[in-house]
Amino acid sequence: MEALLAFLLSALRLATPLIFAALGGVLSERVGVIALHLESVMLGAAFASVGVTALTGSAVWGVLVGLMVGGLLGLLHAYLTQALRVPHILSGVALNLGVLGFTTFALRQAPTGINATSLIPAWLMIAIAFLALLGVSFLLYRTAFGLRLRACGENPKAAQSAGLSVERLRYSTLALSGALTGLAGITLGLTGLGAFTENMTAGRGYIALAAVIFGRWHPWGAVGAALLFGAGDALQLSLQTAGLAQVIPPDVLSLLPYILTLIVLAAVSGKSSVPAALGETE
Amino acid sequence: MKERLGTLLEQVGRPAVALLIALLLGGVLIAVVQRSLNAPFAAYSALFAGAFGDTTAWANTLRQTTPLLLTGLSVAVALAAGLFNIGAEGQMAVGALASALTASLLPAGFSSPVAIVLSLLVGAIAGGVWGFLPAFLKVKRGAHEVITAILLNYIAQNGTRYLASSPLKDPLGESPVTREVSHVLPRLLPTQDVHFGLFVALAITVFMGFALRYSVWGYRTRMTGSGTKAAEAAGIPTAQMQVLAFVLAGAFAGIAGAVTVLGESPFRRFPADFYGIGYGFDGLAVALLAAGSSGLASVWGVFPSALLFGALGAGAEAMDFTANVPKQIVQVVQAILIALIAARFTLRYRRRT
Numbered sequence: 001m002e003a004l005l006a007f008l009l010s011a012l013r014l015a016t017p018l019i020f021a022a023l024g025g026v027l028s029e030r031v032g033v034i035a036l037h038l039e040s041v042m043l044g045a046a047f048a049s050v051g052v053t054a055l056t057g058s059a060v061w062g063v064l065v066g067l068m069v070g071g072l073l074g075l076l077h078a079y080l081t082q083a084l085r086v087p088h089i090l091s092g093v094a095l096n097l098g099v100l101g102f103t104t105f106a107l108r109q110a111p112t113g114i115n116a117t118s119l120i121p122a123w124l125m126i127a128i129a130f131l132a133l134l135g136v137s138f139l140l141y142r143t144a145f146g147l148r149l150r151a152c153g154e155n156p157k158a159a160q161s162a163g164l165s166v167e168r169l170r171y172s173t174l175a176l177s178g179a180l181t182g183l184a185g186i187t188l189g190l191t192g193l194g195a196f197t198e199n200m201t202a203g204r205g206y207i208a209l210a211a212v213i214f215g216r217w218h219p220w221g222a223v224g225a226a227l228l229f230g231a232g233d234a235l236q237l238s239l240q241t242a243g244l245a246q247v248i249p250p251d252v253l254s255l256l257p258y259i260l261t262l263i264v265l266a267a268v269s270g271k272s273s274v275p276a277a278l279g280e281t282e
Numbered sequence: 283m284k285e286r287l288g289t290l291l292e293q294v295g296r297p298a299v300a301l302l303i304a305l306l307l308g309g310v311l312i313a314v315v316q317r318s319l320n321a322p323f324a325a326y327s328a329l330f331a332g333a334f335g336d337t338t339a340w341a342n343t344l345r346q347t348t349p350l351l352l353t354g355l356s357v358a359v360a361l362a363a364g365l366f367n368i369g370a371e372g373q374m375a376v377g378a379l380a381s382a383l384t385a386s387l388l389p390a391g392f393s394s395p396v397a398i399v400l401s402l403l404v405g406a407i408a409g410g411v412w413g414f415l416p417a418f419l420k421v422k423r424g425a426h427e428v429i430t431a432i433l434l435n436y437i438a439q440n441g442t443r444y445l446a447s448s449p450l451k452d453p454l455g456e457s458p459v460t461r462e463v464s465h466v467l468p469r470l471l472p473t474q475d476v477h478f479g480l481f482v483a484l485a486i487t488v489f490m491g492f493a494l495r496y497s498v499w500g501y502r503t504r505m506t507g508s509g510t511k512a513a514e515a516a517g518i519p520t521a522q523m524q525v526l527a528f529v530l531a532g533a534f535a536g537i538a539g540a541v542t543v544l545g546e547s548p549f550r551r552f553p554a555d556f557y558g559i560g561y562g563f564d565g566l567a568v569a570l571l572a573a574g575s576s577g578l579a580s581v582w583g584v585f586p587s588a589l590l591f592g593a594l595g596a597g598a599e600a601m602d603f604t605a606n607v608p609k610q611i612v613q614v615v616q617a618i619l620i621a622l623i624a625a626r627f628t629l630r631y632r633r634r635t
Contacts, residue, residue, distance in 0.1 A: 036428065084625035089366050089428055093566060094620040101613025102311070108608040109315055206432045213429065251444030258436040265425045265433070 007238055013122050013191075014237075015230025017042070017184040019129040021208035022215065022222040023136045024181030028074070029217055030140065031173040032153035034279045036092025037077040039205025040099035041178050045070040045185030047103040050196040053116035053189075062116060063186055070182020071175045073099070078174035082167050088279045096205070104198050116194035125187045132180060137219045149173050153275035184208070210261045216273040225264075232257045297571055297623060301590070304618040308611055316607070325607040332600020333593035339600070341474035345546065346561075347592030348476070349374070351483040352538035353565025354572060354584040354591075355490055356531040361569055362494055362579035363527035364507035369416060369431030370535040371562025372438030373409040377536025379442045381405030382543045382552035383450065385463035397465040402482070402540045409536015410529045412438065417528030421521035427528070439557040446554040458554035467545035475548075479541030486534065491581035503527055507579065535562055564591050567616050570623060591616075 021042055025035040049066030053059050073095065080091040107114060140146040148169055151159040156166045188200060207229055214228075215221025236253040309322035333343050353370045360367035367373075385401040415434060416427040447458030454461075467478040494500035505513040506523040513520050538561060543549040549556075568591050572583030594616070598609035 080621055080625065084621075086621060086624040089368075090570065090620060090624040093368065094617045094624070097563070097567075097620070098614050098617030101610040101617060104610040105311075105608045105614065106315060108610070203432070203436060206429070210429055210433065213426075249444055249448055251440050251447070255437055255440045255444075258433045258440070262430060262433045262437070265430060266419050266423050 007234055010237065011227070011231040011234035012126050013230075014233040015227045016122070016125050016129050016191075017187045017204055018208050018211060018226035018229055019223050020132060020184035020187065021181045021205055022211040022226045023132055023219055024074075024177040024179075024184070025209050025212040026136065026140075026215075026217060026219050026222050027149070027173050027177035027180065028077075029212055029278055030153045030275055031149045031170050032156060032275055032277045032280065033078065033081055033170060033174060034088035034092065035177070035209050035212065036089055037073065037095045037205075038181050038184075038208050039201055039203065040092075040095040041070050041073045041077075041181040042185040042188065042201045042205050042208075043096075043103055043199070044073050044099045045182035046189035046200055047099075047106070047114075047185075047196055049182075049186045050114050050116045050189040050194065051106075053118055053194075054114055057117055059116065059118040059120050059190055062118075062190060063120070066186040066189070067179045067182045070185065071179040074174040074176070074178020074181070075171060077178075078171045082170055100199055103196070107196060107198060114196040116190055119194050120186070120190045122187075122191045125183070125191055128183065129187075132183070133219055133223050136180070140219060150275075153277055156277050156280070181205075181208075207257065207261065210265060214261070214264050214268060216268070217275060218273075229257055229261070232260055297587075300619055300622040303622060304615045307618050308615040311614060312607060312611060321605075321607065325601050325605045325611070328601040328605035328607075329594075329597035329612075331597075332604070333597035337471070338474065339596065341471055341476040342596035342599070343589070343593045344476045344480055345474075345592075346595040347588050348480045348483050348545070349538040349542050349561040350564055350568050350588040350591050350595075351487050351584060352534045352541070353561050354568030354588045355487050355565075355581060356534040356538070357565045357569035358572060358579045358581050358584055359490065359494070359503075359527050359534065360531040361573065362500075362507045363503045363524045364510065365417065365420070365427050365524055365528060365531075366566075367413070367416075367431065367528065367531045367535075368428050368566060369412065369434050369562075370531070370538075370565045371557065371560070372431070372435035373412040373532040373535035374539035374542075374559070374562040375438045375442045375557040376412050376539070377405035377409035377533075378539030378543045378556055379445060379450075379460070379552045380408035380536070381540035382460055382463055382549075385465045385544055386461040386551070388464060390464040392464070394465045398467060398544065401463075401465065401544060402537055405536045405540030406533040407536070409539065410533035413528045413530070413532015413535070414525065417525040421524055435557075442552070442557055443554045446552050446556070450552075452551065459551040462551050463544060465544070466550060467541060469547075475546050477541070477545030479545040482537070482541055486537065487581060487584055490534075494579075494581055499526075504579075535565070538562070538565075560595075564595070564616070567591065567620055570620055573623075 021038050025038055028035040045066040048069040049062040052065040053062030077091055080086040081088050148164050152166050152169050160166050211225035212222045214225040236256055240250050312322045312325050332339055356370045357367045381401045381404055384404040388397040416430040419425040419430050420427045446460050450460050452459055452461045470476050502518045503523050505518050506520045510520045543552055568587045571587040572580045594612050598612040601607050602609040
């Protein structure tokens with residue numbers, strides 16, 4: 001019983017960053033912008049939150065600046081894809097590469113590393129993650145903004161002719177999505193050891209995007225998928241500590257989430273629930 | 283004639299301007315982070331010297347250009363069929379492992395040229411299999427090839443690391459590497475690491491340039507890339523063309539891995555941490571820069587573009603070493619370059635319509 005509880009807690013902790021990023025991904029994709037930039041938003045926010053906390057000694061400032069950097073990176077993705085009409089995939093690739101390069105560059109300028117002295121309790125971020133789920137589903141399905149947002153992702157031309165500004169909606173949604181995904185980076189940066197390490201997101205942004213697709217672009221579905229991936233991760237960790245590492249090597253176990261995601265994508269893909277105008281640059 | 287000169291100027295001029303802007307922004311970043319106005323100049327002169335300064339610099343540049351030609355070609359061929367191959371890094375790793383294994387299993391007494399050709403082929407096949415999966419899942423199940431290729435990258439990373447550090451580890455040594463290969467690609471200069479793989483890469487790229495431009499296969503692939511609906515209406519089996527293009531893309535990335543482990547002297551084995559060497563990811567930027575302002579896949583453009591990235595890579599290592607500027611700044615420059623070039627062709631397109 002105790003072991004089960006510990007497992008569930010570990011799964012929740014590992015799923016929390018994925019939940020935030022998946023919710024950010026749902027918002028971005030439902031408004032019609034491919035969320036390949038999630039990785040860079042997470043990494044940028046993790047860097048900013050740890051860095052600012054290290055500088056000011058206060059995690060509150062770290063969280064605020066982390067949210068801001070997340071939102072700004074979301075806006076940058078919106079600017080590149082909407083104003084400059086960069087194909088969404090390329091904008092995502094460029095952002096991920098650029099933020100990874102910049103944060104590693106900056107980290108290597110700090111000889112003793114970047115370490116936050118003040119941290120946030122993990123339970124707080126878990127609680128916020130579930131509040132965010134409620135908030136995002138309320139926003140998407142119970143507000144006029146949510147309706148307009150979804151209209152932009154399904155049929156931007158119709159939305160335009162109904163008098164909505166598609167670009168403005170996409171900018172504001174991407175900023176919000178960026179701040180949410182920023183919470184994922186903040187969780188990674190400030191609930192663990194408090195040190196920023198090179199490429200510390202390690203592909204979680206891509207896994208979150210897979211969770212969005214697996215969850216059929218629905219907040220509850222995406223969070224369910226994120227929890228499943230978190231459970232897979234926790235399972236792998238507990239198998240390793242349970243001494244199974246001798247039987248199944250850790251490298252093979254760490255393949256599990258990726259193979260699982262691949263199988264899931266092969267099984268549930270299909271075009272029925274994709275936002276119809278996803279990724280269009282006109 | 284005048285018009286052709288104009289388009290040539292535009293094709294060279296736009297990427298050149300984009301490169302200048304990217305380097306300028308990178309320089310500003312170096313100046314800000316290092317709090318020194320001289321730092322960017324010191325960094326860039328070290329970068330230039332490390333790329334073109336002397337014979338060693340040129341050899342380093344060409345050594346890095348070799349796999350970049352192939353990964354750039356890999357991305358360009360997929361792009362010609364309308365697909366993004368973000369999986370070149372993974373395809374390269376499995377190709378390198380398969381090829382290193384083959385070259386170590388064939389005994390030293392075996393004819394070296396035949397052994398090399400066999401090893402390169404096995405690397406191509408392994409990469410091709412890795413390229414087949416995303417395209418197959420795309421045309422059969424509608425799964426986005428970018429997502430599946432990213433997942434396959436992780437599987438390649440963890441899988442090759444496990445294989446090289448456990449079942450296929452060289453039993454004679456301590457470090458997680460496979461056995462030493464018995465056959466290597468000969469060096470072009472006695473003390474430098476630029477190797478025969480450069481000619482392999484050049485030959486394949488030239489061949490593919492002609493094939494894509496003049497063959498029936500090339501025509502069908504380009505038609506598929508310019509719009510699947512129109513191509514289907516013209517009777518082209520677009521799903522097959524897309525799968526074939528991705529298999530070829532994987533094969534070229536696999537050969538890139540193969541020539542790297544068989545040619546560069548620090549390798550000659552497959553190390554567990556081979557994935558992440560970066561040539562595969564750089565291939566995306568190489569192909570994009572090659573496409574230039576047109577936004578259409580161009581195999582010919584891969585030549586100057588791979589040379590530029592080879593120079594940036596070789597120069598960045600020298601800059602890191604001599605000017606103490608972390609080489610990752612070049613990743614930032616590359617990211618800005620990708621964004622600028624992608625923005626440029628779409629901006630032009632927008633003005634016309």
